[in-house]
Amino acid sequence: MEIGATIAGRYLLHALLGEGGSAKVYRARDDLLGREVAVKVLHPHLPEGDRARFLREVRTLARLTHPGVVPVLDLGEVTDASGLPRSFFTMPLLTGGPLTALGPLEDAPRPLAHFLTAAAFASRALGYIHAQGIIHRDLTPGNILLDAARMPRIMDFGLVALSEHSRHLTRSGVTLGTPAYMAPEQARGVGVGPRSDLYALGAVLYRVACGSPPFVGDSDQSVLFQHVYEPPPDPRDLNPAVPDAVARVLLALLAKRPEDRPESGEAAAHLWALARRDVWARHARGQYRGGRTRTGEHPDGPARPEHLREAWSVPLPGEVTWPAAVVGEGDLLAVGTRGGQLVLLHTSGRPYATYAARDEVTAPATFQEGHVLYGAWDGTLRRVRLDGQELWQHQARAEFTGAPTLWGGRVLAASRDGHLHALDARRGELAWAYRAGGPLAASPVLWAGAALLCDENGWLHALDARSGSPLWKVEVGTVHATPALLPTAPGEATLIVPTWPGEVHALGLSAASGRAQLATPEPTLWTYDLEDEIWAAPALTPGLALVAGWGGTVRALRLADGEDVWSHTLQGRVTASPVVSAGLVFLASEAGELTALDVQTGEVRWQQREREGVQATPLAAGGTLYVAFMNGTLRAYREKPEP
Structure with a gap:
C-alpha cells in the first residue's frame, strides 16, 4: 500500500x-x-x-x-x-475540509448564510438516516465533511454497524462515541435514539459557531459529567457574533432531556429555517454599517431592477441628510430627520410611529428584537420599545455620529467628542468608554472580538470589544465614513478604510491570536488614490471593493490588489453609501439619480431620475429599494413587470 x-x-x-x-x-x-x-x-x-x-x-x-x-x-x-x-x-473525495471550516461564526451575511444552509442540510440528512432505521452514534466534526460546494456530507458509520449487533453502548466500562459531542443519555449508557444524534449535531454546530465545543475538561470523564449534569454555556458568551436566533436553536439541540430537543432532523431543519428568517428580517436590515451589514451587502433586495417602479411615496416631518440611512426590521422601516424625529413606517408606506428627540436625528438608527436605538445631536442615545415605551437614555457630551452597533449584549456608539461608549443593551448602563485621539464620525466595525474605530485625526484604533482595552493602532488618514470589512478565509479578513482626502487603504487582518491583529509582515495590501473626497462607506462583495467619490465616480477595485475593474460616473455628488444585493450595486446621488449596476461588470441595469437629491443610504430589502430624499420624502421602488 x-x-x-x-x-x-x-x-x-x-x-x-x-x-x-x-x-x-x-x-x-x-x-x-x-x-x-x-x-x-x-x-x-x-x-x-x-x-x-x-x-x-x-x-x-x-x-x-x-x-x-x-x-x-x-x-x-x-x-x-x-x-x-x-x-x-x-x-x-471531499475537498472542503471538516464542518468546522465554516467557523467560528462571523456576524456577516455570507458566513451566516453558509452556516445556516449547512446546519439545515445536515439536519435533513440526519432525518433521512433515522428514517432508514439507522442511528449514527458518533457525529463529530471529523465525520461531517464539506464538499466542493461547501455542503456537509455525513460519513464514518462504524458505530452504526457495531450497534446493530449489540444492545449495549458500553464495552469494558468505556462508552463508545466521542465525549466532546456525546448526548447525556449516551454518556450514561442508558440507550440512544435519533435525538441523541441531534444532540451530537448540536454540539458539532456549537463548535463551528463558537470555535469550541460546549464542554471541555481535563479528562473524558470530566467532559461526560458536564454533558450529563451541567447546562451548556450560552454560545453568545463564547462568541458574541452568534446571532440570538442561532443561539436559541443550538441550545434547543443541547437540551439535557431527549424529549426537550427537536423531535426529528426535519424539525431541526425547520428551526434553522426560522432562524434564517429571523436573522435576515431582524438583523441584516436592522443595522447600518459596522455590524452585520459592515460589507454594505443586503441579502434580499430587488433581483430584476429593470422592473422597478415607484410603489409609494410618503412625506416625513423633516429633511433627511448625511449620514442618515434607511434601516428595517420585519415589516417596519426607520429613518431619522433633521427635525428631531425618528420615523417608523410599515413597508406598505403606512405610518407606524414617530419618536421625538430634542435635536436632529441624522445618525442611522438600529433595530434589535422589538426595540429601536437612536441617537441625536444633543448627545442623547435612546432605546425605545416599538410600542413607544422608552427603556433608557444615555447622555454623552457631544452628538452621536454613527449608528449604534450591537455586539455581545452591548451597544457601541461613537460620539463627536471622540468617545466610543459601550452600554449594556438591556439597561443602558455604561460598561466602558474609550477616548480616541480625535472626533469620531463613523460607526465601529466589529470582527474577531475587536472593535475597529477610525477618528478624524487619522488613526485606526483596535480595541478589545469586551473591555475597551486598546490592542493596537495605525495611522491611515482622516476618515469620515465607516470602513468596510470582508472575511476572506477562516481567521482572515480584509478591511477597506476610505479616507476623506481620497486614499483607500486595504489592510489585511488576522485572528490567529484570538483578537483581530494586523497581518504581518506587511498589513497594507494596497492603497488606491481616488483623487476625490470620500463621504460614503465602501461596499464589499467577494473579490471586489466598491468605492464612491463625492464627485460622483464609483469604482470597483479588485479586492486582492486594488486594480480597477470598472467605473461609473453619476452627474451628482455622492454621499449615500453604495448598497450591494442580488448581484447588483445600488447608487444614489445628491442630484436625484438612482442607479443599479451589475456588480461584476458595471453595466447599467436600471436608472431613475428624481427631482430631489439623496444623501441617506438606501435600503434594499424584501425585493424593494427604499430611498429617503433630502427634502424629507421616503419612497419605495418595487418590481412591477410591465402588463
Missing part, C-alpha cells in the same frame, strides 16, 4: 489522508473513470470481528442514498506486498 501503487488495477494512490485504528484513507485517482476519489483500506492482521465491522460499515453506507451522506462507489479486496488480503472501499 505504498504511495504510487495502483490497487485493483484501477486506483492510483496519491497521498495518505488519514489513519485510524482499523484502516487508512488515501487520496487516489480512479483511472477507469478519470476522477479523484478517497480509498479506505483495512489494516492487515486485524481480528475477524474488526473485518466484519468494516464490511458492515460499507453495507450501511450502501443503503443510504442522500446528498448529505457520503456514498460508496466501489468495494473490493486486494492483496498487499506481504500477500495479505486487504478489504477496501471507495468514496467521493
Whole structure:
C-alpha cells in the first residue's frame, strides 16, 4: 500500500489522508473513470470481528442514498506486498475540509448564510438516516465533511454497524462515541435514539459557531459529567457574533432531556429555517454599517431592477441628510430627520410611529428584537420599545455620529467628542468608554472580538470589544465614513478604510491570536488614490471593493490588489453609501439619480431620475429599494413587470 501503487488495477494512490485504528484513507485517482476519489483500506492482521465491522460499515453506507451522506462507489479486496488480503472501499473525495471550516461564526451575511444552509442540510440528512432505521452514534466534526460546494456530507458509520449487533453502548466500562459531542443519555449508557444524534449535531454546530465545543475538561470523564449534569454555556458568551436566533436553536439541540430537543432532523431543519428568517428580517436590515451589514451587502433586495417602479411615496416631518440611512426590521422601516424625529413606517408606506428627540436625528438608527436605538445631536442615545415605551437614555457630551452597533449584549456608539461608549443593551448602563485621539464620525466595525474605530485625526484604533482595552493602532488618514470589512478565509479578513482626502487603504487582518491583529509582515495590501473626497462607506462583495467619490465616480477595485475593474460616473455628488444585493450595486446621488449596476461588470441595469437629491443610504430589502430624499420624502421602488 505504498504511495504510487495502483490497487485493483484501477486506483492510483496519491497521498495518505488519514489513519485510524482499523484502516487508512488515501487520496487516489480512479483511472477507469478519470476522477479523484478517497480509498479506505483495512489494516492487515486485524481480528475477524474488526473485518466484519468494516464490511458492515460499507453495507450501511450502501443503503443510504442522500446528498448529505457520503456514498460508496466501489468495494473490493486486494492483496498487499506481504500477500495479505486487504478489504477496501471507495468514496467521493471531499475537498472542503471538516464542518468546522465554516467557523467560528462571523456576524456577516455570507458566513451566516453558509452556516445556516449547512446546519439545515445536515439536519435533513440526519432525518433521512433515522428514517432508514439507522442511528449514527458518533457525529463529530471529523465525520461531517464539506464538499466542493461547501455542503456537509455525513460519513464514518462504524458505530452504526457495531450497534446493530449489540444492545449495549458500553464495552469494558468505556462508552463508545466521542465525549466532546456525546448526548447525556449516551454518556450514561442508558440507550440512544435519533435525538441523541441531534444532540451530537448540536454540539458539532456549537463548535463551528463558537470555535469550541460546549464542554471541555481535563479528562473524558470530566467532559461526560458536564454533558450529563451541567447546562451548556450560552454560545453568545463564547462568541458574541452568534446571532440570538442561532443561539436559541443550538441550545434547543443541547437540551439535557431527549424529549426537550427537536423531535426529528426535519424539525431541526425547520428551526434553522426560522432562524434564517429571523436573522435576515431582524438583523441584516436592522443595522447600518459596522455590524452585520459592515460589507454594505443586503441579502434580499430587488433581483430584476429593470422592473422597478415607484410603489409609494410618503412625506416625513423633516429633511433627511448625511449620514442618515434607511434601516428595517420585519415589516417596519426607520429613518431619522433633521427635525428631531425618528420615523417608523410599515413597508406598505403606512405610518407606524414617530419618536421625538430634542435635536436632529441624522445618525442611522438600529433595530434589535422589538426595540429601536437612536441617537441625536444633543448627545442623547435612546432605546425605545416599538410600542413607544422608552427603556433608557444615555447622555454623552457631544452628538452621536454613527449608528449604534450591537455586539455581545452591548451597544457601541461613537460620539463627536471622540468617545466610543459601550452600554449594556438591556439597561443602558455604561460598561466602558474609550477616548480616541480625535472626533469620531463613523460607526465601529466589529470582527474577531475587536472593535475597529477610525477618528478624524487619522488613526485606526483596535480595541478589545469586551473591555475597551486598546490592542493596537495605525495611522491611515482622516476618515469620515465607516470602513468596510470582508472575511476572506477562516481567521482572515480584509478591511477597506476610505479616507476623506481620497486614499483607500486595504489592510489585511488576522485572528490567529484570538483578537483581530494586523497581518504581518506587511498589513497594507494596497492603497488606491481616488483623487476625490470620500463621504460614503465602501461596499464589499467577494473579490471586489466598491468605492464612491463625492464627485460622483464609483469604482470597483479588485479586492486582492486594488486594480480597477470598472467605473461609473453619476452627474451628482455622492454621499449615500453604495448598497450591494442580488448581484447588483445600488447608487444614489445628491442630484436625484438612482442607479443599479451589475456588480461584476458595471453595466447599467436600471436608472431613475428624481427631482430631489439623496444623501441617506438606501435600503434594499424584501425585493424593494427604499430611498429617503433630502427634502424629507421616503419612497419605495418595487418590481412591477410591465402588463
